Amino acid sequence: MPFNTIRSRIRAEYLEMPGLHLTLAQAQRLFGAEPALCHAVLDALVDTNFLCRGSNGTYALRTDASALRRPRVKATLRMAKHASDAA
Numbered sequence: 420m421p422f423n424t425i426r427s428r429i430r431a432e433y434l435e436m437p438g439l440h441l442t443l444a445q446a447q448r449l450f451g452a453e454p455a456l457c458h459a460v461l462d463a464l465v466d467t468n469f470l471c472r473g474s475n476g477t478y479a480l481r482t483d484a485s486a487l488r489r490p491r492v493k494a495t496l497r498m499a500k501h502a503s504d505a506a
Contacts, residue, residue, distance in 0.1 A: 425452050426460045430469065433480050440477040 428450055433439055441449065447457045461478050464470040470478045 420452060420456065422456065422460060425450055425456060426463065429460055429464065433470065437480055437482070440473070440479045442476050443478075446478065 429446070432449070443454075443458055443461065446452070446461060447454055450457060452460070461470065461472075465472055465478070468481050471481050472478055
């Protein structure tokens with residue numbers, strides 16, 4: 420598959436699904452691209468600021484860059500053991 424064809428397809432997928440976050444291996448499978456070609460296209464899209472690569476190795480739209488840096492945390496509530504402790 421030619422470079423420009425795969426680049427157009429990857430751009431279209433990320434625009435259609437803005438919350439898409441893919442590792443290199445996932446992108447290779449989704450787009451049916453050879454590893455070296457897929458890596459080159461993703462890096463080119465990072466170089467043009469269309470995509471960004473997070474510390475976790477996923478590629479996402481540049482507008483989703485803040486989501487790549489923030490770890491997802493789960494909030495928990497602590498209940499007081501006794502009613503007198505809550506006062």
